[in-house]
Amino acid sequence: MAEIGETRRELALDCFLLAGKILMENGAETYRVEDTMIRMAISQKMTHSHCFVTPTGIMFSPTEEMATRFVRINDRQTDLERVALVNAVSRRLVAGEYTLQKAYEELQVIDQTNYKFHIWLQILAAAMASGCFLILLGGSWSDLPFAFVFGGTGFIIVETILIQTRVKFFAEFIGALAIGILALLAVYSGYGTDLDTIIIGSIMPLVPGLLITNAVRDLMAGHFVSGLSKGAEAFLTAFAIGAGIALVLSF
Amino acid sequence: MNWPLEAFLSFLAAGSFGVIFNTPRKTLLSCGLVGMTGWLIYRSYVLVLDDTTQASFAGAFGVALVAHLLAKKFKMPMIIFSVAGIIPLVPGSKAYNAMRNIVENNYLEAITYASEALMISGAVAMGLVFAEVLMQLFFKRQAKRIQRKIGMTQN
Numbered sequence: 001m002a003e004i005g006e007t008r009r010e011l012a013l014d015c016f017l018l019a020g021k022i023l024m025e026n027g028a029e030t031y032r033v034e035d036t037m038i039r040m041a042i043s044q045k046m047t048h049s050h051c052f053v054t055p056t057g058i059m060f061s062p063t064e065e066m067a068t069r070f071v072r073i074n075d076r077q078t079d080l081e082r083v084a085l086v087n088a089v090s091r092r093l094v095a096g097e098y099t100l101q102k103a104y105e106e107l108q109v110i111d112q113t114n115y116k117f118h119i120w121l122q123i124l125a126a127a128m129a130s131g132c133f134l135i136l137l138g139g140s141w142s143d144l145p146f147a148f149v150f151g152g153t154g155f156i157i158v159e160t161i162l163i164q165t166r167v168k169f170f171a172e173f174i175g176a177l178a179i180g181i182l183a184l185l186a187v188y189s190g191y192g193t194d195l196d197t198i199i200i201g202s203i204m205p206l207v208p209g210l211l212i213t214n215a216v217r218d219l220m221a222g223h224f225v226s227g228l229s230k231g232a233e234a235f236l237t238a239f240a241i242g243a244g245i246a247l248v249l250s251f
Numbered sequence: 252m253n254w255p256l257e258a259f260l261s262f263l264a265a266g267s268f269g270v271i272f273n274t275p276r277k278t279l280l281s282c283g284l285v286g287m288t289g290w291l292i293y294r295s296y297v298l299v300l301d302d303t304t305q306a307s308f309a310g311a312f313g314v315a316l317v318a319h320l321l322a323k324k325f326k327m328p329m330i331i332f333s334v335a336g337i338i339p340l341v342p343g344s345k346a347y348n349a350m351r352n353i354v355e356n357n358y359l360e361a362i363t364y365a366s367e368a369l370m371i372s373g374a375v376a377m378g379l380v381f382a383e384v385l386m387q388l389f390f391k392r393q394a395k396r397i398q399r400k401i402g403m404t405q406n
Contacts, residue, residue, distance in 0.1 A: 027272075032328060080274045080334070084327045091326070116273050125270035129338075132264035136257060136290070137344055155271075196351070200344050204264075205271060209338045213330075216376035242350045249354045 008100070012044045013062060015104040017071045020051070020058045022086050022111055026079040027210055030218045030226040033058070036090045040103075043094040055229050075166065078210055081115040119159065126205035127152030134201030140193055146186045147201035154179040155205050169240045172206055176244025179203055184248055199245060208237040254291075261290035261339055268335040278331055281321050285336035289314035293340055307371045310340045311378025319386040333379065342371040 016037045023033045033053045037060060041049040051060045055076065061068040089106045092098040098106070116122070130151020131144050139147065154175045161171035179202045186192035211234035219227035265286020269279045293310035297303060318332035345368035352361035 027330075028328065029330060032330070078272045080272050080328075080331045081276075084275050084278075084331060087328050088326075117270050122271055125267035129264045129267035129271070132260040132267070133339070133343075136260050136264065136339065196344075196347065200347050203347075204338070204341075204343055205268075207338070207341055207343060209268075209341055210272065210334050212341075212372060213334060213337060213376070213379060217380065220376075220380045238346070242346065245347065246350050246354045249351055 009044075009046075009062070009066065011104060012041075012046070012100055013060065013066070013069055015100060015107060016040050016051075017058060017060055017069055018104070018107045018111065019086050019090060020053065020060070021071050021073060022082055022107065024053060024055065024058060024073050025076055026082040027076065027214070028083045029214050029221075030055075030223040031221045032083075032087075034223075036087070039094050040090050043096075044100065053223075054226050055233075079115060082110055085110050085115075122159075123152045123155050126155035129205055130201045133204045134197055137197055137200055139197035139201060143192055143194060143198050143201075146183065146192045146198050150179050150182045150186075150198065150202040151205055153182065154202055158206060169236055172237055172240040173244045175206055176203055176241040177247060178244075180245045180248030184251075203241055203245065206237075206241055208234045211237065257294060258287050258291060262287040264339060265289075265335045268338050272334055274331050274335065275327070278321075278325060278327065281325070282332055282335040285314055285317050285321065285332050286339055288317050289336045290339045303367070304370045304374045307340050307342070308374040308378040311337055311375040312382045314340070315379045315382030316386065319383065323390075329383070337375055337379065340371075340375050342368040345371065 019040060020033050020037045023036060024030075030053050034051055037051045037053075037058075038049065041047075041051075041062065046062050048064070049060065049062045051058065053059075056073055058071050058073065059068060060070075086107065089098065089103055089110070093100070093103040117125075127148045131148040134143055134147035135141070157178050158171045158175035161174055162168065165171065180199060183192065183195055183198045183202065186198065187195045192198055211230055215227050215231035215234055217227075218224075218230060221227075262283040266279055266283035268286070269282035274282055289310040292313040293306045296306035296309045300306070314336040315329075315333055318329050318336060321332045322329035345364050349361045349364035349368060352358070352364060
């Protein structure tokens with residue numbers, strides 16, 4: 001009987017850590033990850049558990065007699081659908097609609113499935129966002145095709161380099177550099193009119209908006225370790241984009 | 252200023268960011284609406300009072316309020332709605348101008364732009380957090396009131 005209880009608690013731990021890992025990998029705030037894990041733990045009668053979440057790893061310490069577990073988080077992306085799905089599973093587990101086994105299976109399915117929109121749809125979205133921002137920031141309608149095409153191109157370049165090298169900083173630098181060169185060519189050839197708005201509109205899809213928001217939210221909630229490291233990531237991204245553009249402008 | 256056009260463009264821009272961040276399919280329209288709210292509040296504030304920092308605060312505050320209500324409605328994390336919504340408020344052009352002036356050795360002007368960009372991003376973050384804290388206070392009080400009511404009816 002004690003044996004069954006032990007495996008059940010191991011399963012519970014696996015379940016919490018998997019939920020935390022998926023949330024952290026896909027762009028949830030730190031306080032949400034901790035809150036979700038603690039709520040799930042309380043629903044499984046582990047009332048004195050503690051967890052410590054950073055952007056690169058999660059530590060979870062259940063009750064006194066069990067060992068602390070750790071899970072490493074290697075790559076982070078933004079996939080808010082997974083965040084919503086894990087949130088739904090944890091709500092159901094806490095409400096008692098799901099058993100632990102069922103919840104763990106659901107989480108594994110979420111971890112394996114690819115929910116992303118098709119890559120061409122994402123590129124189209126990036127291009128559309130660039131075009132919209134060009135007009136919103138006061139650009140002229142004749143520049144619209146340039147922002148549309150360059151925004152999409154920059155997004156393609158960043159995604160391709162990310163798949164090839166996994167170095168985010170480098171990918172964003174090259175993407176911004178390409179956008180800058182293309183915009184400069186468009187204006188020098190006489191077809192584009194305003195270099196500044198074309199560039200600003202086109203780099204908008206690369207701006208680290210999610211990271212900045214999350215960093216500040218984490219800092220305000222008292223999660224200083226993750227707040228500072230996410231802030232550093234956002235700063236590096238912004239710096240990479242700025243350096244790419246600055247390199248073009250210095251010619 | 253062309254109101255319907257700006258409303259439509261900000262809606263489209265925020266919706267596109269929803270696709271890039273892969274928000275759940277059924278919330279894409281709401282994401283666009285949140286972005287539109289933020290941008291329209293920002294623009295009207297700039298037109299009336301001509302202060303971009305305060306306008307960014309007001310815009311982010313509006314975004315967070317609407318995002319919180321939608322999060323309650325859809326029973327999903329608030330971040331899904333707020334992220335796409337604040338993208339139009341990010342001070343991209345100020346940061347770009349700061350970078351450009353640094354490259355052209357106009358350091359004084361660069362500092363002006365950079366500090367403005369810093370102030371605006373701070374204001375956006377403050378707007379988000381303030382709205383969230385207020386909503387939490389409000390909903391906690393409401394929940395307590397409901398609990399009391401239920402308690403009274405039971406007695």
